[in-house]
Amino acid sequence: MSTYVVGDIHGEFNQLLELLNTMDFSSKDWLYVMGDVVDKGEYPIKSLQLLMGLPNCTCLMGNHELMMLKNREMINNLGNLSKKFIENNCLNILDWLNNGAESTLCELSELSLDERNKILDYVEKFKPYVELSVNGVDYLLVHGGLGNFSVEKPIADYSLEELVWDRPDYSKEYFSNKILVTGHTPTQRIKENTLPGYIFMGNNHIALDCGAFSPKGKLAGICLETMEEFYSR
Ligand SMILES: [Mn+2]
Numbered sequence: 001m002s003t004y005v006v007g008d009i010h011g012e013f014n015q016l017l018e019l020l021n022t023m024d025f026s027s028k029d030w031l032y033v034m035g036d037v038v039d040k041g042e043y044p045i046k047s048l049q050l051l052m053g054l055p056n057c058t059c060l061m062g063n064h065e066l067m068m069l070k071n072r073e074m075i076n077n078l079g080n081l082s083k084k085f086i087e088n089n090c091l092n093i094l095d096w097l098n099n100g101a102e103s104t105l106c107e108l109s110e111l112s113l114d115e116r117n118k119i120l121d122y123v124e125k126f127k128p129y130v131e132l133s134v135n136g137v138d139y140l141l142v143h144g145g146l147g148n149f150s151v152e153k154p155i156a157d158y159s160l161e162e163l164v165w166d167r168p169d170y171s172k173e174y175f176s177n178k179i180l181v182t183g184h185t186p187t188q189r190i191k192e193n194t195l196p197g198y199i200f201m202g203n204n205h206i207a208l209d210c211g212a213f214s215p216k217g218k219l220a221g222i223c224l225e226t227m228e229e230f231y232s233r
Helices: 013-023 044-052 063-070 072-076 083-097 102-109 113-124 160-164
Strands: 003-006 030-033 057-059 130-134 137-142 179-182 200-202 205-207 220-223 229-231
Touching (some): 013 044, 013 229, 044 102, 063 083, 063 113, 063 160, 072 083, 072 113
Parallel strands (some): 003 030, 030 057, 179 205
Antiparallel strands (some): 200 205, 220 229
């Protein structure tokens, strides 16, 4: 049994297939997905549907899923929105559209209301954080970071926004006895990273978002038993 953690998918369904194939992922393994499955790339809903079909998969909430859920009512009413509804909700709608919602909305608009609700119910269950231990090493998985961090602050006291929108300082060790695993910040943008675009490990951090959506980016995964790295391309 292997424990795999995968970075931000952002609609890159084909890279997700390639990565799972490269990892030789099977029903005996467990998959953790760092969040931001939706938006930007062409097939966010197809990617979600693939994950929904895996009983051995836990997804973390990303800021893009949070924006999607804030627009749940709009998604349920695609095609017949009143002017008043748009006026009342335009900030949430604009915020999401400015962050690459177009592909998610296009795929959703082709589904029945029932199918849309199944997908949104699934996304609502995405975890704000995951704590796990592999080979005696403790890991804390959060999509973004630990906003307003303090060592004494229990993980349950962080707001969803602090976990999915904020970014960690990768030059800083947050915990001496625990590794902080994050997505959200492309490793191309981590200045401590000597291999931009590949998984960053250092200062008790593992950063997994290798920018799958950008032309030179990749979808990345890591096996926590072996620390072997996997890439979609
Ligand atoms: Mn993100």
